[in-house]
Amino acid sequence: xxxxxxxxxxxxxxxxxxxxxxxxxxxxxxxxxxxxxxxxxxxxxxxxxxxxxxxxxxxxxxxxxxxxxxxxxxxxxxxxxxxxxxxxxxxxxxxxxxxxxxxxxxxxxxxxxxxxxxxxxxxxxxxxxxxxxxxxxxxxxxxxxxxxxxxxxxxxxxxxxxxxxxxxxxxxxxxxxxxxxxxxxxxxxxxxxxxxxxxxxxxxxxxxxxxxxxxxxxxxxxxxxxxxxxxxxxxxxxxxxxxxxxxxxxxxxxxxxxxxxxxxxxxxxxxxxxxxxxxxxxxxxxxxxxxxxxxxxxxxxxxxxxxxxxxxxxxxxxxxxxxxxxxxxxxxxxxxxxxxxxxxxxxxxxxxxxxxxxxxxxxxxxxxxxxxxxxxxxxxxxxxxxxxxxxxxxxxxxxxxxxxxxxxxxxxxxxxxxxxxxxxxxxxxxxxxxxxxxxxxxxxxxxxxxxxxxxxxxxxxxxxxxxxxxxxxxxxxxxxxxxxxxxxxxxxxxxxxxxxxxxxxxxxxxxxxxxxxxxxxxxxxxxxxxxxxxxxxxxxxxxxxxxxxxxxxxxxxxxxxxxxxxxxxxxxxxxxxxxxxxxxxxxxxxxxxxxxxxxxxxxxxxxxxxxxxxxxxxxxxxxxxxxxxxxxxxxxxxxxxxxxxxxxxxxxxxxxxxxxxxxxxxxxxxxxxxxxxxxxxxxxxxxxxxxxx
Numbered sequence: 001x002x003x004x005x006x007x008x009x010x011x012x013x014x015x016x017x018x019x020x021x022x023x024x025x026x027x028x029x030x031x032x033x034x035x036x037x038x039x040x041x042x043x044x045x046x047x048x049x050x051x052x053x054x055x056x057x058x059x060x061x062x063x064x065x066x067x068x069x070x071x072x073x074x075x076x077x078x079x080x081x082x083x084x085x086x087x088x089x090x091x092x093x094x095x096x097x098x099x100x101x102x103x104x105x106x107x108x109x110x111x112x113x114x115x116x117x118x119x120x121x122x123x124x125x126x127x128x129x130x131x132x133x134x135x136x137x138x139x140x141x142x143x144x145x146x147x148x149x150x151x152x153x154x155x156x157x158x159x160x161x162x163x164x165x166x167x168x169x170x171x172x173x174x175x176x177x178x179x180x181x182x183x184x185x186x187x188x189x190x191x192x193x194x195x196x197x198x199x200x201x202x203x204x205x206x207x208x209x210x211x212x213x214x215x216x217x218x219x220x221x222x223x224x225x226x227x228x229x230x231x232x233x234x235x236x237x238x239x240x241x242x243x244x245x246x247x248x249x250x251x252x253x254x255x256x257x258x259x260x261x262x263x264x265x266x267x268x269x270x271x272x273x274x275x276x277x278x279x280x281x282x283x284x285x286x287x288x289x290x291x292x293x294x295x296x297x298x299x300x301x302x303x304x305x306x307x308x309x310x311x312x313x314x315x316x317x318x319x320x321x322x323x324x325x326x327x328x329x330x331x332x333x334x335x336x337x338x339x340x341x342x343x344x345x346x347x348x349x350x351x352x353x354x355x356x357x358x359x360x361x362x363x364x365x366x367x368x369x370x371x372x373x374x375x376x377x378x379x380x381x382x383x384x385x386x387x388x389x390x391x392x393x394x395x396x397x398x399x400x401x402x403x404x405x406x407x408x409x410x411x412x413x414x415x416x417x418x419x420x421x422x423x424x425x426x427x428x429x430x431x432x433x434x435x436x437x438x439x440x441x442x443x444x445x446x447x448x449x450x451x452x453x454x455x456x457x458x459x460x461x462x463x464x465x466x467x468x469x470x471x472x473x474x475x476x477x478x479x480x481x482x483x484x485x486x487x488x489x490x491x492x493x494x495x496x497x498x499x500x501x502x503x504x505x506x507x508x509x510x511x512x513x514x515x516x517x518x519x520x521x522x523x524x525x526x527x528x529x530x531x532x533x534x535x536x537x538x539x540x541x542x543x544x545x546x547x548x549x550x551x552x553x554x555x556x557x558x559x560x561x562x563x564x565x566x567x568x569x570x571x572x573x574x575x576x577x578x579x580x581x582x583x584x585x586x587x588x589x590x591x592x593x594x595x596x597x598x599x600x601x602x603x604x605x606x607x608x609x610x611x612x613x614x615x616x617x618x619x620x621x622x623x624x625x626x627x628x629x630x631x632x633x634x635x636x637x638x639x640x641x642x643x644x645x646x647x648x649x650x651x652x653x654x655x656x657x658x659x660x661x662x663x664x665x666x667x668x669x670x671x672x673x674x675x676x677x678x679x680x681x682x683x684x685x686x687x688x689x690x691x692x693x
Contacts, residue, residue, distance in 0.1 A: 017244070018058045019314070051086070146492055162220075195207065326386065334403055440583075453479070458481065484511070500524060536560065621659070634683060
């Protein structure tokens with residue numbers, strides 16, 4: 001049967017989830033989880049919550065799924081050590097560096113790949129398995145057929161979201177909140193700018209990036225048949241009553257193997273929805289997925305009744321078996337055991353000679369059945385008594401209490417796990433004083449002969465564009481520039497064949513390097529013989545994550561543009577490290593085509609413009625697979641910060657051109673090279689001097 005995984009943003013939400021039938025719960029500890037705005041848990045609350053769950057047979061997954069910088073790694077590791085000591089069943093992680101640290105420092109703690117890793121194809125699940133992860137949470141954007149293909153072929157378990165909010169961007173690839181307001185979704189502080197109003201195409205589209213909540217409660221059999229191991233409810237920021245309602249309805253549908261009733265569907269909508277629910281991604285139909293949260297219906301009465309139900313007693317009971325023996329000359333004794341192999345033995349006093357009616361098997365079993373008010377339910381109760389013996393009822397009750405207490409402790413006892421020292425940071429073996437100039441283009445118009453005359457060391461070009469018009473790259477190659485094929489950040493399994501064919505054609509042309517932005521694309525590039533460079537989508541945030549890429553055979557990696565320059569400078573760089581120093585940084589990559597959604601037709605060959613309430617204009621451009629990329633309104637510019645850049649130990653400096661004309665590409669590059677004083681308008685330093693929360 002599918003495992004039902006419920007959210008818990010507070011200690012009360014843990015009780016709400018467990019008492020309403022969750023098979024597992026997930027919650028955060030400290031500042032290293034993707035919902036830092038939830039109440040989360042103190043160390044003491046965390047230990048109590050894990051104990052509460054273990055006693056009742058509910059698994060616990062601790063969420064450590066944020067990017068972590070070098071200085072934070074010791075603290076994040078200590079949080080993981082506490083979680084492991086308490087007996088959590090797994091940690092959910094995003095950061096490649098933290099995966100490496102945890103695998104070596106806590107080798108017995110199972111690790112799950114967060115949806116923040118952006119795993120969206122089978123190769124991504126296989127790569128996660130190679131990293132030592134035991135489960136992968138797949139991207140929310142996948143259809144049932146895609147989920148089925150991955151799940152039935154994956155070497156590790158798969159988990160999918162079935163209920164709750166949908167991000168507009170692929171998780172782990174959204175930088176909108178950080179670049180606009182310094183609140184990083186990759187650091188658990190997303191401000192949800194996608195839920196705000198924007199103008200698109202010259203008219204107000206209200207909320208062009210606000211999606212309805214997901215709801216798949218009526219598709220559970222299909223999901224189970226697809227080979228999925230676990231279904232997940234989103235909602236650690238929501239109230240405990242919400243957790244109780246949604247968990248309860250999904251739990252009943254699973255255990256009773258039935259469809260939800262109309263009343264249950266109505267209750268789900270009352271608990272929370274955005275103009276109803278959607279199954280758009282699951283069905284492979286992206287229409288009618290947009291909605292906003294209106295004035296919520298008065299749910300106080302519903303929530304109050306829900307709260308009373310889970311707060312007033314034990315709704316979840318663990319099956320337990322009792323066997324009691326009363327023999328002459330022997331202390332009365334009893335054994336209790338559960339279905340998980342835990343066993344307790346307790347002893348009472350010596351039985352006395354009965355003056356009247358003595359003990360009977362029936363009387364003993366009746367007394368031992370009284371487990372009300374405890375997390376246990378007696379499902380089997382046997383007794384063996386010799387006639388003519390007497391034991392006071394109070395002593396029998398005390399015997400039962402001892403059994404339950406000991407069994408409780410047995411169930412609460414965490415497994416013994418190794419805890420080893422933090423591994424040493426990788427050696428800093430690649431520090432250069434004269435970084436290479438890298439130019440990245442998006443369109444064929446930008447590949448001008450004038451740009452080639454500036455002789456950049458490397459030229460990053462979209463793989464599909466380069467394969468369609470390889471002649472455009474020849475002027476660069478003739479002047480010594482190394483061409484690198486840029487893979488799309490999202491390539492699902494149905495698109496793998498086309499991209500493989502494209503890369504093979506490029507390799508035959510002599511292009512033997514690829515820029516890869518997702519772990520699911522590594523084997524794709526390698527399969528045609530290409531060498532690898534890691535793009536910003538890999539979220540290299542610390543020295544350990546760079547070391548992971550180095551061990552995977554990458555030639556170079558791009559440092560996250562959510563880091564400060566000082567942090568980048570301090571990072572050990574076990575492989576060549578580059579930095580994006582110019583251009584409109586990508587805010588989102590989305591499965592939605594908001595251009596088509598707005599205009600009603602496919603006009604995405606021409607970039608659109610989206611404006612916020614402050615008048616900032618964000619270009620929206622077509623991405624491979626009819627996806628969209630939304631770029632920042634302001635252009636990153638650091639040409640006047642060369643002292644800082646050159647002292648940061650970087651191998652390469654990348655200029656990323658998106659909507660610029662051919663002439664502007666040349667002028668900006670000349671300005672960076674000190675050949676002109678050209679400077680674009682509407683500039684930003686990005687996060688390199690501000691950092692993120």
